[in-house]
Amino acid sequence: MQFKSQAVAKPYFIAAIALFVGQILFGLIMGFQYVVGDFLFPEIPFNVARMVHTNLLIVWLLFGFMGAAYYLIPEEAETELFSPRLALITFWVFLAAGALTVVGYLAVPYATLAEATGNNMLATMGREFLEQPLPTKIGIVVVALVFLFNISMTVLKGRKTSISLVLLLGLWGLAVFFLFSFYNPSNLVLDKYFWWWTVHLWVEGVWELILGAMLAFVLIKITGVDREVIEKWLYVIIAMTLITGIIGTGHHYFWIGTPEYWQWFGSVFSALEPIPFFMMTVFAFNMVNRRRREHPNKAATLWALGTGVMAFLGAGVWGFLHTLAPVNFYTHGSQITAAHGHMAFYGAYVMVNLTMISYAMPMLRGRSANSPSAQVLEMWSFWLMTVSIVFITLFLTAAGILQIWLQRMGETPMSFMAAQDQIMLFYWLREAAGFVFLLGLVLYIWSFFKKGEVQTAA
């Protein structure tokens, strides 16, 4: 840690991991409800568990991004953070807002929550991933603006590197595209069209800039490769991302009432979307192979390489699998989508956050790397979580293929629930893999408390 104010990143990382645990627990509840339908009903209906699962994911990733920015920006700008106090205040505001929202989901019926939080004035709730009550949504915007103000001012008064510019651009984009969550026309088609401007342009657009910047930063630190080289590749990769990803939004516009030509635009451009992910994999391996130093933090290197591979597999390969319109006609809204969603989110955004945390946390605790035994534990958690997410994805893919075969093809298609009964086996396997994932996560947390000999940071 080179600057005192980088320390504000620490609570952000801790909160991120804590919420990550919550996300996984609710994921396991949902997974169990898939096989034993009335589990925890009516206390926690499936829709509530799902809301908590997905919203916790989004919130902890945001905590991770913000923590990453607070750690990375001072070091890149070579100056103390504009206001560490402001960063701590927004931390508590955001954490409280997030916690209250989850409590609200669990404690009262959703309709009551909607009524109590002004949804009748401005209806924004009840849409996938954007279920948050109005005050929470406004809170997110306020926190995001204060955060952006803080890091933008820091960059303005310090050194302006490509990495911090790309990160800033991604984070500003994140805030801007979130504004579409306030637009909810009564026409479902329009609603869906612009809903994707938040959801798609986040995960297949501006978030990838954040991902690229974070990965580039860690790679510079652990490999010692020349900044010019890494930043050059960063630009090329994110250029490819936006060139393919923006029009790639079209792969969501096949069947929601939008014109037929989106089937062509969406298919063509999203077929190219794996390219930037592939480049990212090659980039990560290339930089590590060309390393000019042996960084003691082997775990962080493993996470960085893993991000490249898993993002390519999850977002690139599993995305491509069902992105062409003639294929998507059958796979749309099936377990295939769920399979892709799990591996893509884990491979790209979960892993890049864990990469950053793996690199930065030891620094924040005054050492250049954790003890070898702690690192071994962390690497075990890497493999357990990564392998189990691969299996979750494979089981869900199998479930999806069977579901499509039974319910959407052939002369006498089965009803939805009849088909679900036929694929129970895969849901059981998925749940089992989920427990392995939890085990990996427990080891991950344990690795933070594992003692051993450490080198103090230079």
Add this chain to the structure above:
Amino acid sequence: MTIDTITPDEILATPPGDLAIWFFIFAELLAFGVFFVAYAFARAHNVELFDESQRQLDISSGAINTLVLITSSYFMVRAVAAIKQGLSRVCARWIAAAIALGGIFLAIKLVEFHDKFSAGISLSTNTFYMFYLSLTIFHFMHVILGMVILAAVMLKARRGGYSAQNHTDVETGASYWHMVDLLWIILFPLVYVIH
């Protein structure tokens, strides 16, 4: 590095201009390439509709535009040749001529679009017109982008920003412009001519 010291091997090994533009060109060619394949695929399933609709296109304006772009590309070749001899002003003038021809291309294309739009044709008219409008408008926007790039290069050339030794940007701009030309040379026969 001056011209004299470059061996033939090196000329073959590295493409002219900045390598970064070649990533971009590669991506663009890929996007167009996939679109062209999709066009062929859709056409094979709908030969009559495509033939019928293609007959309504104005081949002569397309042919004139082909000549305009090829000529414009040639002007860029002259511009690069000029700067290699250190002739900044001559180079800027050739680029200006290339841009002007780009403008003529756009004007002719606009007349063509105007005809189609006033006939009530849109992206949703039929599959052929979806492709025709998508491909030509997509290409149209590339011509505009190319002109913006060339304009930036021209202004710098006019200020004497390049020399016989240092003119990567000119080659970069020229490479992009040639790609725009190349795409039209494929697009024109594919969409206008081949029945």
Add this chain to the structure above:
Amino acid sequence: MSETFTKAMARNIFYGGAVFFFLLFLALTFDTVRGLPKRDHRENITDSVVRGKHIWETRNCIGCHTILGEGAYFAPELGNVYKRRGGEFIKAWIKSQPTGAPGRRQMPQFNLTDQELDDIVEFLKWTSEIDTNKWPPNIEG
């Protein structure tokens, strides 16, 4: 020859490419929004449909079901449920939840009034008439 691949050029391509494709996206959006009325039949969006969508949202239906293929995959697709089951069935179904069958997936009881039930059916009816390019593949959704 390292100067033939410069960061400045990579950056320019990033900015240029992003702006270029975003403009293209805006142009396509403009065309889409202009052409939508023919496909979404918005003239049929009555007050009842609007209220129905509000009920759909405030009961978080999307937390279990999909609508036009988007949502959760725990319960059946509802974009075409009006065509699959008809309005009366939908109302009777919502009223009779939860089934309480042991081990089966359960849907909460929302205690909707008759007016609200009519509204949600109107919303689902309008949704089923959207031109979705023939999706889903069959009536089972």
